[in-house]
Amino acid sequence: MSNIPTVLVLPFPAQGHVNPLIILSQKLVENGCKVLFVNSEFDHKRVVSSIAEQENSSNLNEESGLKLVSIPDGLESDEDRKDLGKLCASMQNFMPEALEKFIEDVHLKGEDKISFIVADLGMSCALNVGKKLGIKGAILWPASAAVFASVYHIPPLIHDGIIDSDGSRLTTKKTIQISPSMAEIDTRDFFWLNMGDTMTNKVLFQYLVHCCQSLNLTEHWLCNTTQELEPGPLSFAPKLLPIGPLLRSYGNKCGNTKSIGQYWEEDLSCMSWLDQQPHCSVMYVAFGSLTFFDQNQFNELTIGLDLTNRPFLWVVREDNKMAYPDEFRGHNGKIVEWAPQQKVLNHPAIACFVTHCGWNSTMEGLSNGVPFLCWPIFGDQIQNKTYICDEVMVGLGLDKDQNGVVSGKEIKLKVEQLLRDENIKSRSLELKEKVMNNIVKGGRSLENLNRFIKWLNE
Incomplete structure (x- = not known):
């Protein structure tokens, strides 16, 4: 049995969630971990077919330390996964059991024992599975810290009569301030109110509330942002660790010039x-x-x-x-x-x-x-x-x-x-420098990530 940690990584099945989690996975591999990247079967097929044209794709699993695998999401192959309400309901009922079976199968085969789980917050049911099997975990929040703050603040929002227990808006206030350190937000802009029709919004809100209940199962909350970009939201949720910007490092250990994890083949x-x-x-x-x-x-x-x-x-x-x-x-x-x-x-x-x-x-x-x-x-x-x-x-x-x-x-x-507008141009370049300084040696996000990886390796 090797001492190299094997990390199971589980994204929510959407391109915008797969991307940051695959980049984090590549960084784990670059730092000596093995990664089992678990997509839903439907998304796994898309990802694999988009890299099938690449040179080196046959070597991806064997040599790179990053292995792409899958579990079912509970829907039939022809069912519509663009219906997010339906997809979330199915995953909530089906995926914890499928994931548990997957982990047990890996361990039965005597392959590297899974030592850690990194789950998208939208898949935090994995932390419950991990707890049952004695495997620790972390979550990655793939959106902004400000949006995380509004999700984290759902119980007080309900308590204060800003929203109903199904997420719908109760207040007549146009804007609210979650914390003195944060900008005001328009109460119509809560993201769970803007996902689709009213029914979809309510299903997704309940799914989100359900996912947040697993947050207390881990000390490690990671986020694709930086301290300078979102100081207010990060001080409101101090456990949220900025490790961004999560950018692809081309020509890394994973050996691909194209990006792994895309649903469509990139036109170079x-x-x-x-x-x-x-x-x-x-x-x-x-x-x-x-x-x-x-x-x-x-x-x-x-x-x-x-x-x-x-x-x-x-x-x-x-x-x-x-x-x-x-x-x-x-x-x-x-x-x-x-x-x-x-x-x-x-x-x-x-x-x-x-x-x-x-x-x-x-x-x-x-x-x-x-x-x-x-x-x-x-x-x-x-x-x-x-x-x-x-x-x-x-x-x-x-x-x-x-x-x-x-x-x-x-x-x-x-x-x-x-x-x-020259002011916009100059602000953009100033911000670029601040953001990118986070991921060079001594940068805050890089140090956060390195501390997390060191802890993983221990």
Whole structure:
């Protein structure tokens, strides 16, 4: 039996959750751990098929110390996993037992005994399984510390009559302040109120409350943020340890030039296209893994891209069902199905980032000093947009018209306004330096992570 710790890592089954957990896993491997990365079977198939084209993918499991494995989520293969309420209900009923069986099977085979569990907060049922089997654990919160603070503060919010026990809004107050150290938040922006229809919101709220009940099973709460970015929320929840920004280290021990853990294969041709573009000229347009526009909004976006008359790199996923309008010229642009986003944002040709404001995208944009044009869609993205525009002031928001549509003219107007604003540019670069200093030698986040890994190894 080796003394190398074997860590089981369990993400919530969504691209924005898999990414930070796979990056953390790679950092554990670089520091001498073995990792079993446990996706749901459905997501595991997607991840494996997206790396199947890569060189070295056959060696991934054998040589790197990072092994991709899976357990069922309880849904049939043809059921809709975009229905988050249904997915969460199924996982809550099915996954603890499946995980327990998986761990017991690993131990029965006499492979490396699992010594530790790192779970996404959305999968904190794993801590209960660990407790039953005598395995310690940690949670990683993959969103902002501010959003964690609002989740952590749910019992007082219910007690004070701000929200109902199903998460719905009771108060007539427009804004509240969770702590004197934190900015005020609009009570309509609680992310569990913005996940879908009312029923979905309620199911997800109960799921979240259920997950938080397992927090007391571990001392180790990790978060993809930095001290400078969120001093207020971190002082409100002092157990939350900032280890961000969690960025991919290309060409690491895991031996891949492409990013492991993606649901779609990255189109690397966009990098050579960017090499041909002038410095600070390109709008990078990407809305994450879950955003869908209707045909009308899709048309307005294409109009906006044409109107700016600038080069653009636009990520349009293969599951996009909208047709490009006949009048869309798109001469200045390149469209890809999925991009190596961190590499793209680090490219000198990028001028700004038109984004849905997911937290991974926010951290990658901040880490590269890129100004934001914010177009939040749901969940925590709305709170993240407020943070970008009003707190750190490195972006502008896109406004909807009376029909709830972001018009092509609005896109053109805001792009021009953003790129003329020298203050936003200089703030973006100052913030980049502060954020990146966290992960160099002596940096606060790196020291936090190293302390955690040292504790793991002991």
